[in-house]
Amino acid sequence: xxxxxxxxxxxxxxxxxxxxxxxxxxxxxxxxxxxxxxxxxxxxxxxxxxxxxxxxxxxxxxxxxxxxxxxxxxxxxxxxxxxxxxxxxxxxxxxxxxxxxxxxxxxxxxxxxxxxxxxxxxxxxxxxxxxxxxxxxxxxxxxxxxxxxxxxxxxxxxxxxxxxxxxxxxxxxxxxxxxxxxxxxxxxxxxxxxxxxxxxxxxxxxxxxxxxxxxxxxxxxxxxxxxxxxxxxxxxxxxxxxxxxxxxxxxxxxxxxxxxxxxxxxxxxxxxxxxxxxxxxxxxxxxxxxxxxxxxxxxxxxxxxxxxxxxxxxxxxxxxxxxxxxxxxxxxxxxxxxxxxxxxxxxxxxxxxxxxxxxxxxxxxxxxxxxxxxxxxxxxxxxxxxxxxxxxxxxxxxxxxxxxxxxxxxxxxxx
Amino acid sequence: xxxxxxxxxxxxxxxxxxxxxxxxxxxxxxxxxxxxxxxxxxxxxxxxxxxxxxxxxxxxxxxxxxxxxxxxxxxxxxxxxxxxxxxxxxxxxxxxxxxxxxxxxxxxxxxxxx
Numbered sequence: 378x379x380x381x382x383x384x385x386x387x388x389x390x391x392x393x394x395x396x397x398x399x400x401x402x403x404x405x406x407x408x409x410x411x412x413x414x415x416x417x418x419x420x421x422x423x424x425x426x427x428x429x430x431x432x433x434x435x436x437x438x439x440x441x442x443x444x445x446x447x448x449x450x451x452x453x454x455x456x457x458x459x460x461x462x463x464x465x466x467x468x469x470x471x472x473x474x475x476x477x478x479x480x481x482x483x484x485x486x487x488x489x490x491x492x493x494x495x496x497x498x499x500x501x502x503x504x505x506x507x508x509x510x511x512x513x514x515x516x517x518x519x520x521x522x523x524x525x526x527x528x529x530x531x532x533x534x535x536x537x538x539x540x541x542x543x544x545x546x547x548x549x550x551x552x553x554x555x556x557x558x559x560x561x562x563x564x565x566x567x568x569x570x571x572x573x574x575x576x577x578x579x580x581x582x583x584x585x586x587x588x589x590x591x592x593x594x595x596x597x598x599x600x601x602x603x604x605x606x607x608x609x610x611x612x613x614x615x616x617x618x619x620x621x622x623x624x625x626x627x628x629x630x631x632x633x634x635x636x637x638x639x640x641x642x643x644x645x646x647x648x649x650x651x652x653x654x655x656x657x658x659x660x661x662x663x664x665x666x667x668x669x670x671x672x673x674x675x676x677x678x679x680x681x682x683x684x685x686x687x688x689x690x691x692x693x694x695x696x697x698x699x700x701x702x703x704x705x706x707x708x709x710x711x712x713x714x715x716x717x718x719x720x721x722x723x724x725x726x727x728x729x730x731x732x733x734x735x736x737x738x739x740x741x742x743x744x745x746x747x748x749x750x751x752x753x754x755x756x757x758x759x760x761x762x763x764x765x766x767x768x769x770x771x772x773x774x775x776x777x778x779x780x781x782x783x784x785x786x787x788x789x790x791x792x
Numbered sequence: 793x794x795x796x797x798x799x800x801x802x803x804x805x806x807x808x809x810x811x812x813x814x815x816x817x818x819x820x821x822x823x824x825x826x827x828x829x830x831x832x833x834x835x836x837x838x839x840x841x842x843x844x845x846x847x848x849x850x851x852x853x854x855x856x857x858x859x860x861x862x863x864x865x866x867x868x869x870x871x872x873x874x875x876x877x878x879x880x881x882x883x884x885x886x887x888x889x890x891x892x893x894x895x896x897x898x899x900x901x902x903x904x905x906x
Binding site for chain 2: 583584585587588643646647648649651653654690693694697706787789
């Protein structure tokens, strides 16, 4: 084997290993989502939330293997550049040569599949937080399955599958729109159709329903931030040192600035610094920088993150005014900051146009709003979307699962 | 024989316990409780929304005693709890005990309490 071939083979291995490490990092984000959602909700719904999170991950990966991957990366489009389907299941390329040739010798077919599959489940997990503490488990699972099996990959094909938005020059590096807004729109529609949790919006105004574990919420956010290095770092799609290190820097600065942004506004508005808002702030910064992590300069990523941090606090208060009840702030973090991050690419990157970014954001809005509405409303008609009032008051742990999360622990009744 | 039920502030428990032991009162039970008294409600903030919390953390202290220890117990509790004169210092209830049985030996009455 000559020198160049040896070097190429080493590079191929390193690229492939980095993509698989990123896959593992994205995987752990699901534990982050689960912990955050549990922490910001009441103890009586913990089993239900953990159940949702583990099942969505499993369903997301399975449906992605059955049809999602080939809907998102169809190869050839069947209908304009809007829809294509590359066939059921995932197939094994022929021999080791087929594996290496798959993507310019950067990584194998299987690596590509498993990295993308880990992403797919994220979009559905985002919805889980916004509809928590009141949605029927079965109805939620049906919604997520359809959303993650069809809506997410079809929408994704428009950009990452080299569809019509990609042809237009729309840019979304790691999914501010394709993952976060797609999940966020469904979260918004779901929370709107379900209505608020009992007791949230009373005659005396808005009554906060406190989450039961700030430590769990914080662990969740740290895990999400940790996993984001794979989410963004892996989206480089190679182990290219320059790009990866830039993405690590912009991702980190975005998250840090998001914390500061949320801290500023929440401290100013509520007179006291609110931990739950600052936690949301770091995620806001991360979602915000995700669309442009490789094209926005480090110093501009601070601005993007900081604005995302301000936005998330303002947005949480805004949706409360509208009486759209989102226990964990998923709509504010993923939808609002996802939109902001996508538009920010048009503002801070000279090569991309704000108008094209806006067209992208709006197209995803239309597609996701319509499909979520149809899905949620038909499930509501056919099976019912919301648990009974009695069950909501007792908690979904006993209602949906006949199981307690903290058996043997003393849990105080709170006002 | 009397049963003292005292509702006190949680942070005063260690000192009250010390005062009780000084007066040779060694046996009591402590429970965490939530209660509402005359104190000003506390304002808490969560996700940008401030709300009033009126059920506050308290400790419920139960002491079963022979009659000649009752005043000592009251003194031990009030000495600590009266320190600052604001509202929410708690209350002491004294109830008669009909019977007391030590489970191990089957002793009854004041023997069993002591």
